[in-house]
Amino acid sequence: MTATSSGPADVQVGPYRLLTKIGEGGMGVVHLAQGPDGHRVALKVLRTHIIGDDEARERLSREVSSMRRVSSPRIAEIIDADPWGETPYVATRYVPGLSLHQHVQQEGPIRGADLRWFAAGLAEAVIAVHSVGVLHRDIKPSNVLLEGRSPVLIDFGLARLAEDPRLTHTGWLLGTPGYLAPEILYGEDATTASDVHAWAATLVFAATGRGPFGTGPAMAIMDRVRRGEHDLTGVPEELLPLVRAALAAEPDERPSTGALLAAVRGPAGPAAAAEVPVEHPTLPYVLAQPDPDPTARVTGSGAPVSGAGSWTPATPPPAAVAGTTTPLTVPGPGRPAAGPGTTTPLTVAGPHPAPGGVPPMVPAREPYMMPPPPSRGADQRPRLVPPTPGRPTATARAQRLLLLGGGLAVVAFGFAAAPYLTFLVLTALALAVRTVSWTTEAARERQHLRGRRRWYDAPLTLASSPWYLLVATGGTLMLVTWAGVVTSLTGLALALVGLPLSWALIGLGGVLGFTLWWGPGAKRLRLPTYRVVAAVTRDPWVGWTVVAAVGLVLGVLVYAVVDGGVSWAPEPGAPWRSGTLLGRLLGRL
Template sequence: MTISPSSAGSAESAERPTVGGYTLLAKLGEGGMGVVHLARRGDGDRVALKVLRPHIVGDDEARQRLAREVGSLRRVSSPWVAGIVDADPWAPIPYVATRYVPGLSLHDLIVEEGAITGPDLYWFAAGLAEGITSVHAVGVLHRDVKPSNVLMEGRTPILIDFGLARVADDPKLTHTGWLLGTPGYLAPEILYGEDATAASDVHSWAATVAYAGLGQPPFGRGPSMAIMDRVRRGQFDLAGLPDDLRQVVASALDPEPRNRPTLPQLLDWLRPLTTRREAAPVPPPAAVEHDPYTVPLALAAQAGADDATDVWPGHNTAEPYTLALPPEGVTEFAPSQYGEPRVSAAERLRRGSLLAALAVMVGAGAAAYPWLTVGLVLVLSWLLRSISLAASAHGQRRSLRGRKWYDGVQLLVAAPWHLVQSIPGAVLLALWALGLAAAAALVCYAIATGVELALFVCGVVLAGSLWWGPGGSRLRGPVGRITGAIAAQPRRWVIALAVVLAVGAVLGFRADLSGASWDPAGGRPQAEIPGR
């Protein structure tokens, strides 16, 4: 097959070149891999014909890539996508013909008419999400969702140009010497050279929706390297978007793929606002999983907040919470700031029972081995605080400059510093807890309880004071995360609860049969006091 004059039609059309029997009517645009023409075969409908560039022709790798695209994309059937009409990847001049959409690209529309506002913006966001979802449904990732790859058919977005789409399990993202994509619309993980996922297209969806609603790129303009650096850091500007949409877009622009909402979550929220108004409204999608001590406390530590003060609303409870929008002028924030899925009452009961069992185990340990148990609990609280501080610093570094290959090494090198850094807060919390435990001991002495029962009460009070004391959020974060994960699975919770109660029972029987062991001391303190 060669480009040659058409043998049919008028004299004017006879002078036009042809590819695969399609007469090339006009040039529509071009990209890294090919040129797109407006074309027609005989009296048929006009199509958008993508022809590979001459220096790509003959490259078997490029042809195989195109063949994979065509094989998968032929299955895409959606009003939100310009589907494939015809293709021949192995022709002398390979081509792909797709439905022609007579409209401006989103990029050109915004330049000419300005940002999309009001209900049209929500309609655009929903339509683009529908198009990407229909592509993912056949196992394909687009990987280059951007304003120039979205054509506007009236107010409806039509997704085009699958020149960068791949079969979902194809790990190869680059072609020699090329960066396949556009800075500012590529997800951070792609910029790091990692495999793209469905979350990568979600990130590109959010950046494109932000451009449509703001009239400017969310990561700003300038040199490509500067834009890519902002993308990796998550430094975007969404001021001007409607509040609810701004929350959703900010969540989808999270540098961490696992924190972004999924396309089904986006559509569950968007459809009742646009295409399925009869459906029940749902809240905006939030991050898939909330880390209660990495990002929020990293921000608090960065600001020099007092570690003994609870600085983040909702951080001190296992109950779900919702935070307000960031202050005016703040354009980047953690997606977990606007809520997480509520847990059921049964799961909350399982969490509480497991925590209560742990407190009982500490009490039983104090009754059997007072000094050893107190020392172990205080050392463990110090280590947990150190881990929380390290996680906070790690999260802050990643939020500022993205993921690096040496993150793990840096975390290990900084571990000694975090152990030292956590000492003042650990000492303050220990003094608070020991003081309350001593007060409980005085009450037990006043009502003349036995020694073992008094020690049991002191141990339970010690555990509760460490949990709720000043700076206790550093403990509640990691411990609550572990107990929450266990309580989420009833079978796992039953096993864990049984183990904790069994350990507590063994310690309790030990204290009841043999009395308290004051090792490493020689005997109980103040034993010489009369009446003791």
């Protein structure tokens, strides 16, 4: 089909009207689109270098005919495709949830029962793909969407299109380092065991917020994958043996997808889970035999159903209603894909159709977007970038405002109660924070280049702290000198105005806090403070407790200023007392 446009709001690709762009990857651009019946789909418009000749289009046609045979709530099923059109596309079910990559960035790792549910759902998705003889080949956090707490796998089977050797000339990396199995990195054919390896790596990311093979240059990550050097710190104890086995360097040592599902469901799962067959045939990318009816689809009951039209969206079988389960048929080893007595049912949660059969209109998200490339320094090496936190809640924003404002008030009233002591404490605190900032940044850089933690990281960080103390001292002296000069000049101006001493000292304390916060080199003071404030406000109860503590300290300081006056310790008196340089200068004025 030809992509036509009659205006920015009316762009057509085949029978689909494009609504908005929701993602972009190596194979194409993904749009939220609307079909002729009003249903929304995720429409991937393929790039010309991916499918640029008849051979590639024929390969896509075979892929689609195989992949359209499976229908599962755990995958974004292919609804329609046009490999031969002027603008080739693939339309899949639209899932309006975040990707696992985005969810972990915004909400943190998945824990407890939700993690086991995720692991089982992702295993069901892999089994559903394998049931039609297709391998996924690119299971990773950005290819797993979360529909509620249930995973939905996207882009299944399309990686097969990338086997054209001409694509390697474009520099397109087929797969993501850290989620590719070792045998693929050695140039061998992918098998079902390769998807098992990727399943385990994705599960580790879901449980810990990081990949099992660390970070750093791609070649270093792939080298750790080949050697099987993974870091499973943070993975729950009950899942560790299964994850270790699934990440085995040798494909033959990995468990089958059925064994994965039975293990994560555990003894409390359905009885059918314990009867899951062992591995499917581990052969290099076995495509299912073409059906007489190319529009046939494997439904939850295992029976092929002919489609009425290429664009008609897949509908759930009658059994797949709220509160029921749908049996997903999975061929066993050496058995045909259809026929009585040749499949073992797996129960998976059925979808929840919207009233009237039309999905509700919700704002488009960006679950199909590939993760951003790593930040790079002047030497072009990837830099470690902390995960971007999600938008804080209204309560968290209020707590952060109170903490930052309360901190400034504590500095102001502390300066009014004891100017010299407050200045010395702030200087020591600034030096300590800047030293920790330099030390931890160097430690993160070392871990980033290695891609994992080592036992000697903590001792090395401690041993290097004196050097970074020296590094931080220069910047701290510059910052404190700047703040002291600005505060002193402001104090002279207030002395000329004749403002009462207490109010003048409170104002000077505010100026001191502000200049320390925004002065030269203060970024190393602000960023660690922001991180601490953000950390304590993630939990509302912890946030309010810290706010109350800051309020208590502020109350004590206010009482000291009102009731006790000013303490000039360790000096015997004010800097403008008789006999001092400032006193003589003010006496002349």
